[in-house]
Amino acid sequence: MSEPTRALHLVARPEGxxxxxxxxxxESILPDPEKxxxxxxxxYISVDPAMRVWMSVQKSYWPPxxxxxxxxxxxxxxxxxxxxxALPEGTWVSGMFGVRESLICDAKSLRPFDPAPLPDERWAxxxxxxxxxxxxxxxxxxxxxxxxxxxxxxxxxxxxGSAVVQIAKQLGCRVIGIAGGKEKCDYVVEELGADEAIxxxxxxxDESLRLYCPQGVDVYFDNVGGExxxxxxxxxxxxxxxVLCGGISQYNATGEPRGPANYLNLISARARMEGFVVxxxxxxxxxxIAAMLPWVRSGxxxxxxxxxxxxxxxxxxxxxxxxxxxxxxxxxxx
Amino acid sequence: MSEPTRALHLVARPEGxxxxxxxxxxESILPDPEKxxxxxxxxYISVDPAMRVWMSVQKSYWPPxxxxxxxxxxxxxxxxxxxxxALPEGTWVSGMFGVRESLICDAKSLRPFDPAPLPDERWAxxxxxxxxxxxxxxxxxxxxxxxxxxxxxxxxxxxxGSAVVQIAKQLGCRVIGIAGGKEKCDYVVEELGADEAIxxxxxxxDESLRLYCPQGVDVYFDNVGGExxxxxxxxxxxxxxxVLCGGISQYNATGEPRGPANYLNLISARARMEGFVVxxxxxxxxxxIAAMLPWVRSGxxxxxxxxxxxxxxxxxxxxxxxxxxxxxxxxxxx
Numbered sequence: 001m002s003e004p005t006r007a008l009h010l011v012a013r014p015e016g017x018x019x020x021x022x023x024x025x026x027e028s029i030l031p032d033p034e035k036x037x038x039x040x041x042x043x044y045i046s047v048d049p050a051m052r053v054w055m056s057v058q059k060s061y062w063p064p065x066x067x068x069x070x071x072x073x074x075x076x077x078x079x080x081x082x083x084x085x086a087l088p089e090g091t092w093v094s095g096m097f098g099v100r101e102s103l104i105c106d107a108k109s110l111r112p113f114d115p116a117p118l119p120d121e122r123w124a125x126x127x128x129x130x131x132x133x134x135x136x137x138x139x140x141x142x143x144x145x146x147x148x149x150x151x152x153x154x155x156x157x158x159x160x161g162s163a164v165v166q167i168a169k170q171l172g173c174r175v176i177g178i179a180g181g182k183e184k185c186d187y188v189v190e191e192l193g194a195d196e197a198i199x200x201x202x203x204x205x206d207e208s209l210r211l212y213c214p215q216g217v218d219v220y221f222d223n224v225g226g227e228x229x230x231x232x233x234x235x236x237x238x239x240x241x242x243v244l245c246g247g248i249s250q251y252n253a254t255g256e257p258r259g260p261a262n263y264l265n266l267i268s269a270r271a272r273m274e275g276f277v278v279x280x281x282x283x284x285x286x287x288x289i290a291a292m293l294p295w296v297r298s299g300x301x302x303x304x305x306x307x308x309x310x311x312x313x314x315x316x317x318x319x320x321x322x323x324x325x326x327x328x329x330x331x332x333x334x
Numbered sequence: 335m336s337e338p339t340r341a342l343h344l345v346a347r348p349e350g351x352x353x354x355x356x357x358x359x360x361e362s363i364l365p366d367p368e369k370x371x372x373x374x375x376x377x378y379i380s381v382d383p384a385m386r387v388w389m390s391v392q393k394s395y396w397p398p399x400x401x402x403x404x405x406x407x408x409x410x411x412x413x414x415x416x417x418x419x420a421l422p423e424g425t426w427v428s429g430m431f432g433v434r435e436s437l438i439c440d441a442k443s444l445r446p447f448d449p450a451p452l453p454d455e456r457w458a459x460x461x462x463x464x465x466x467x468x469x470x471x472x473x474x475x476x477x478x479x480x481x482x483x484x485x486x487x488x489x490x491x492x493x494x495g496s497a498v499v500q501i502a503k504q505l506g507c508r509v510i511g512i513a514g515g516k517e518k519c520d521y522v523v524e525e526l527g528a529d530e531a532i533x534x535x536x537x538x539x540d541e542s543l544r545l546y547c548p549q550g551v552d553v554y555f556d557n558v559g560g561e562x563x564x565x566x567x568x569x570x571x572x573x574x575x576x577v578l579c580g581g582i583s584q585y586n587a588t589g590e591p592r593g594p595a596n597y598l599n600l601i602s603a604r605a606r607m608e609g610f611v612v613x614x615x616x617x618x619x620x621x622x623i624a625a626m627l628p629w630v631r632s633g634x635x636x637x638x639x640x641x642x643x644x645x646x647x648x649x650x651x652x653x654x655x656x657x658x659x660x661x662x663x664x665x666x667x668x
Binding site: 059060061225230234244245246247250256257258259260261262263264265266267268269270271272273274275276277280 | 393394395559564568578579580581584590592593594595596597598599600601602603604605606608609611
């Protein structure tokens with residue numbers, strides 16, 4: 001009754017952008033699940049910027065993926081065979097499954113979820129998964145925006161950024177999104193409801209910030225680092241908070257990463273810059289879902305999903321996240 | 335009854351280290367004070383790293399000193415002639431007097447103080463002036479060290495740093511001071527009571543930090559920025575706090591200032607970096623003095639003062655602060 005499966009293994013540490021030859025698909029045979037185990041068929045794999053950090057030898061909140069190991073990834077799937085009564089066949093589950101088509105898991109390492117209240121199952125990886133939790137707790141716990149404050153978010157059309165725009169609007173902020181290209185900027189304003197969007201590919205970000213944030217930036221939710229972070233540092237309001245969520249502009253840098261040269265403005269602005277990691281908030285998932293679900297139901301919180309198909313497409317899907325070719329939450333469908 | 339006086343005017347914006355020709359001594363005649371005014375004889379002028387920022391066109395918490403204006407400075411002096419009954423002759427006063435020998439002031443711009451409880455009057459510029467308030471509130475309000483935590487401070491033999499070392503010890507921290515040269519490092523450990531000192535001129539700071547802070551750095555009080563900040567960022571403990579007090583290594587930089595390239599470690603450490611400005615705490619001066627005075631009386635909080643004489647020495651005294659030639663709080667005696 002054992003079944004064959006395929007997984008994507010990391011076989012080289014990328015220099016710069018990850019490429020196909022950094023990975024290798026390997027086949028194996030899965031045994032039947034033993035007592036307390038289940039066999040999961042993976043349905044959707046989450047593609048996230050942080051994966052680039054896990055692929056390097058950099059110190060991070062998790063150890064690097066070892067060469068030869070299956071590439072680490074959050075994913076959702078369905079229990080196909082069960083040797084654990086609490087997780088019958090057909091149960092939807094999420095976990096750090098890695099980039100693979102199916103796997104045997106200890107039942108206790110899985111989080112079962114009910115897709116019924118979600119627009120579709122993929123939302124368990126976007127707004128109701130790590131992506132949404134990142135946006136929600138980064139805002140609530142680190143940025144702490146007050147109604148009427150001005151919030152700026154980079155990668156505003158991206159998975160986390162688009163959630164930040166919408167949640168911040170629900171919290172009563174004036175929201176300015178930074179994104180690349182007219183199509184994404186239109187989306188940020190027209191679909192997500194931002195007050196303004198700045199197209200960093202065409203506009204001088206500093207001048208646009210001056211125009212749109214005459215009183216300065218109260219909260220900056222930073223997904224990119226680099227030059228945009230440095231520019232926002234020049235326009236901080238008194239007691240501003242910078243939420244350090246990621247530094248996508250730096251993850252593929254092959255030289256010394258670029259530090260924010262204007263960081264001393266944190267002194268004159270009495271401002272702070274603070275990092276966080278979403279895994280610290282997993283046990284508060286229910287709180288975030290309870291807050292977001294009504295917004296989803298009333299159409300005020302949307303999630304756009306960009307789907308690639310098959311584990312062989314994973315390397316390209318990951319590249320798209322860094323080149324900005326994706327539009328919305330990037331997933332790989334199995 | 336009018337009297338002649340001299341003041342040091344800023345006549346050029348320095349490039350790199352300030353030099354004598356950036357200033358000019360000008361003489362003038364002071365009239366008698368009018369109603370509500372006093373004539374103050376300045377006794378001691380505070381020499382602070384932040385002055386370098388005020389001399390530039392950089393945005394800061396105060397506007398730049400205009401070319402031709404008297405150089406801005408905190409100072410203490412004695413009322414010599416009074417037309418304000420609340421401030422009789424002989425009263426010690428402090429204020430932003432600038433680098434000058436005497437001046438006419440509105441009485442309400444002055445803070446009178448009683449030097450009797452102080453070891454000597456100069457302490458009103460060091461531990462019981464902006465320097466001490468900077469150390470105290472930077473620690474208490476921004477760094478918030480807990481007993482048993484590991485605190486690292488740069489410029490540990492300097493005016494603010496030496497106060498930070500001693501206050502942090504009183505708060506129950508393990509304290510590691512970073513300073514330049516054996517004499518200063520000996521002072522930091524033997525006189526100030528730090529647990530360890532790191533001589534950045536001789537040691538590899540990263541290796542010494544690893545040795546002295548095996549559990550990582552909980553609080554870093556940063557007076558210098560640059561390479562040392564970048565090194566400490568590599569060794570942060572979970573939920574570390576970086577108190578951004580100053581960036582003395584960057585103030586004289588003529589090129590692009592150096593940003594902390596390792597700032598993304600704030601994410602994996604869930605850490606924050608926060609700036610503050612001492613002028614926000616002036617109305618809490620009494621609170622700081624009440625906390626520090628018992629430590630001073632019991633000999634647990636000391637202040638070393640480095641004195642230059644005469645306003646003509648100010649430019650050299652300011653340079654000494656940047657080259658590390660001074661030892662303790664730098665003042666100019668009139």
